[in-house]
Amino acid sequence: MSATELPLAFIGWFFTLTSAGAIVLGAALIAMLARGGDLSRRYLSYSYLNDLVLAAVWVLGLAGGIGVLRLQPWGRYVLELFCWALIVLLLLSTASRLYALKQPNPDAEPVNWLGAVAGAVLILIPVIAICAATIVTLRSPETLKTFS
DSSP states (O other), X not given: OOTTOOOHHHHHHHHHHHHHHHHHHHHHHHHHHHHSOXXXXXXXXXXXXXXXXXXXXXHHXXXXXXXXXXXXXXXXXXXXXXXXXXXXXXXXXXXXHHHHHHSOOTTSOOOXXXXXXXXXXXXXXXXXXXXXXXXXXXXXXXXXXXXX
């Protein structure tokens, strides 16, 4: 195992528990919005497609994590797909949030760009690092032998 590879048990448990937690948290947030006032329910009705896609991505992570824990060959592929999807979604989300800050808003205070970029980087770097290490591990010859 090289320095960039992670133990398969860690990968499996990490993505299984993280994905399960994200699904539970998302369901709780949706339930709170559904019980909220008119504005909350209206927001929920506008974002239901985004919520479904996001839930599907987290289900991929859950299934991939379980597949890796059970050493199922499909688990490698599903978890790698999840990692790539998570990287793309994080980069798109960060770019859209930073772009939204750039939009002129005369009522708002000036944007703290240092804080906004630092906050984005604080989230991006660890998530991309663990996803990259996971992808490297899942593609390694040792892992391929384990799953075959």
